[in-house]
Amino acid sequence: MANNQNPWGNNNQTPPELDQVIKDFKNKFNATFGTGSSSNSSGTANAGKSTKGGAKYLIILAILVWLLSGIYIVDPAERGVVLRFGAFQEITSQGPHWRLPYPIEQEYKVNVEQVRAAEIGFRNIQNSSYGGNVSSESLMLTKDENMVDVNLAVQYKIVDAQAYLFNVLQPELTLSHVVQSVIRQVVGDNSMDFVLTTGREQVAQEVKRGAQALLNEYQTGLIITAVTMQDAQPPIQVKDAFDDVVKAREDQQRYINEANAYKNDILPKARGASQRIMAEAEAYRSQVTSKSEGESDRFKQILAEYLKAPEVTRERLYRETLEEVLSTTNKVVIDGSANSLMYLPIDQLVNSSRAATSSTSAQSNNQTQSSSGTSILRSREVR
Numbered sequence: 001m002a003n004n005q006n007p008w009g010n011n012n013q014t015p016p017e018l019d020q021v022i023k024d025f026k027n028k029f030n031a032t033f034g035t036g037s038s039s040n041s042s043g044t045a046n047a048g049k050s051t052k053g054g055a056k057y058l059i060i061l062a063i064l065v066w067l068l069s070g071i072y073i074v075d076p077a078e079r080g081v082v083l084r085f086g087a088f089q090e091i092t093s094q095g096p097h098w099r100l101p102y103p104i105e106q107e108y109k110v111n112v113e114q115v116r117a118a119e120i121g122f123r124n125i126q127n128s129s130y131g132g133n134v135s136s137e138s139l140m141l142t143k144d145e146n147m148v149d150v151n152l153a154v155q156y157k158i159v160d161a162q163a164y165l166f167n168v169l170q171p172e173l174t175l176s177h178v179v180q181s182v183i184r185q186v187v188g189d190n191s192m193d194f195v196l197t198t199g200r201e202q203v204a205q206e207v208k209r210g211a212q213a214l215l216n217e218y219q220t221g222l223i224i225t226a227v228t229m230q231d232a233q234p235p236i237q238v239k240d241a242f243d244d245v246v247k248a249r250e251d252q253q254r255y256i257n258e259a260n261a262y263k264n265d266i267l268p269k270a271r272g273a274s275q276r277i278m279a280e281a282e283a284y285r286s287q288v289t290s291k292s293e294g295e296s297d298r299f300k301q302i303l304a305e306y307l308k309a310p311e312v313t314r315e316r317l318y319r320e321t322l323e324e325v326l327s328t329t330n331k332v333v334i335d336g337s338a339n340s341l342m343y344l345p346i347d348q349l350v351n352s353s354r355a356a357t358s359s360t361s362a363q364s365n366n367q368t369q370s371s372s373g374t375s376i377l378r379s380r381e382v383r
Contacts, residue, residue, distance in 0.1 A: 070101040077113035079161040082106075088162060110161040115225060118172065120179050121151040122230065139235065140184045146192035147238075151230040152207065154179055156222050163221030171220045175211075178218075179227075182210035192234075200229045 073096050074080040080092035084105045092107070099105040121138030138149045156175060158164045168174050186206045187195055195203055208227040215222050234242040306313040 066101050070099045070105070072097055072099065072107055072109075074109060075111075078109045078111050081108045081110060081161050081165055083108070088166065091161060108161075108165060110158055110164060112158045112161060115155050115157055116172075118154040118156065118176055118179065119152075120154060120176065120183065121149070137180055140187045142187055142192045142195060143189060144191045147235050148187060148192055148195055148232060149235055150183060150187060150195070150232045152179065152183060152204070153228045153230050154211075154224060155226040155228075156224045158221055159223045160219075160221030163219050165221075167219045167221065171222055174218060174220055175215065175222055175224075178214045179207065179211045182214065183207050186210065196232050196234070200232060204229045 072080065074092055074094050076094045078094070080097060082089040082092060082099050082105055084100070085103075089105065097107075099107055122133050133149070133151070135149070138151055139147055140150060142148055154175070164171055183203075186203050190199060190203065204227045208224050211227075212224050215224070233239065302313070302317075
């Protein structure tokens with residue numbers, strides 16, 4: 001380069017010493033913030049003007065930063081509660097907002113969509129080998145002077161952010177105390193069996209209604225969405241005895257069911273058997289009555305014939321009776337004067353004839369009984 005000039009424009013000049021640079025920066029800083037010593041107070045007029053200009057810019061920058069600190073953003077599930085000097089000012093919804101910076105105004109963000117949970121009578125303890133039962137909250141007295149151990153799980157939400165923040169000091173603790181009070185009242189109005197067996201859902205609904213009424217009266221800004229009875233059982237000291245009572249009650253119900261089943265099985269059979277016996281009796285009565293009436297009519301007819309011809313009728317009756325008597329004996333009477341007689345199995349012939357006669361009479365009797373029973377049933381249906 002021509003004339004051996006420095007390319008950086010600093011010809012024949014050495015760079016300043018590091019100590020001198022630090023000293024100059026310190027003097028400018030002290031002059032800017034007014035912290036310089038008396039020896040530096042005699043600076044030039046240009047130094048004073050630059051100090052005033054720098055302070056003005058710093059003040060403006062600080063004011064801008066302070067104003068920008070009032071910007072806040074509310075999430076969709078939240079509500080913003082703005083206070084001015086500690087007094088409620090407004091509630092803001094989702095989106096970016098601006099308020100007067102602290103300490104004039106400040107905001108609180110409250111999640112009104114989150115479902116929160118409260119545990120009454122127990123605590124969920126993670127990674128613990130023992131249960132989280134709280135006997136001071138769970139043990140209560142029933143109407144029939146028995147002790148029960150009841151655990152409730154309560155789910156609730158915040159519906160009024162202003163009431164939640166300012167009306168009650170500790171809304172969650174208030175909710176817990178309210179639910180404990182209501183559950184003791186509900187359990188005290190019912191028996192032990194009702195609480196432990198059939199009335200669990202009803203008890204939970206009554207607790208929900210009663211607790212919500214008290215929360216509304218206290219203006220806590222909370223709403224109960226669900227009350228679930230996690231567990232209900234007798235105290236551990238009498239649990240074995242209670243299990244025996246429950247088992248005995250189950251056995252009693254089982255025996256009742258078995259007895260009802262046996263009754264439902266035997267009664268129709270007994271009714272059917274009684275109807276069959278009654279039908280047979282009616283058929284027998286009809287048969288005997290008909291037979292008696294027939295014999296009576298036959299006797300009257302024989303009497304009329306006897307009065308007309310006594311000798312002939314008497315002889316005919318004698319012969320018919322003798323034939324009937326001899327037909328039932330197995331002895332055969334033959335004439336001894338005969339020289340030769342071929343023996344015939346007269347007894348077998350007689351027995352076969354008797355069997356044929358008896359079968360015929362039985363068929364006729366069965367037909368008579370069936371016809372009599374049919375006529376009786378038809379007469380009952382007509383009635």
